[in-house]
Amino acid sequence: MIENKQSFYLVHEQILPEALLKTIQAKELLAKGSVKTIHEAVEAVGLSRSAFYKYKDGIFPLNKMDKERIITISMNLDHRSGILSKVLALIADLEGNVLTIHQTIPLQGMANVVVSVDIARMAKPVDHLTESLRETDGVHKAIIIGQG
Template sequence: MPKQEEVFYLIRADILPESITKTIEAKKLLESGEAETVHEAVDKVGLSRSAYYKYKDGIFPFNSMMREMIITVSMNLEHRSGILSRVLSFVADRGGNVLTINQTIPLQGMANVALSIDTGNLQLPTSEFLDELQDLDGVKRAVIVGRG
């Protein structure tokens, strides 16, 4: 079955339903660190968690659409044969496109690798992508250190 094309609209914020604007507010609280959990963020803005989860992956501030397409992920990888290859295959299998790779020389059995990844065709939300990446054998730490 072919992937359905996404359609986007530019809509003035003052005509959006309250649940949509509150979802955006909750996302901002989470991104800025003013709220540590979804529960805390939705409580602060007066929104149900179910409404948040219903809309969170489909609404973004206009200026963040392009910025969020490229992320930089910093990882600590075990110094074993095939680990970096496994990471690169994982990124490609999920629809990501590696733009740059920077790796330090391994010290004490660990190397730091930074990947810039185009996430425009990613097949899952960035947070799930990061969680799955961190679960790969040989990946000791993976965090997003930059967007844009």
């Protein structure tokens, strides 16, 4: 029976084969828009297209992976016009990027809202965000229920 478990390794770039390093370079050229096609990217770095396709989905720069930070916040909000807008504006002001929003139907004048937020660009700590949310008029609870 074959197991579907994937393993990942942190490897210094000095010991990586040239094809893997050139694959990263080609992906960076494409991401920056320096080239328009894969053909142009592999030609620019001196890599075959087959090697690029072989490695492209398996190698990523560590700094890219490190920057992807997502938290999930659960809040109880008053059922009043503009409260959710204030919350979203606050998150945006702190450089958070809202990825998903789920809101329950209000019961007894309050709704539960769960938001997933990319916090990679936030300069202030996450505690500042949750504290600011709690201090917002109409927000009765703001807690982090997940982080990844």
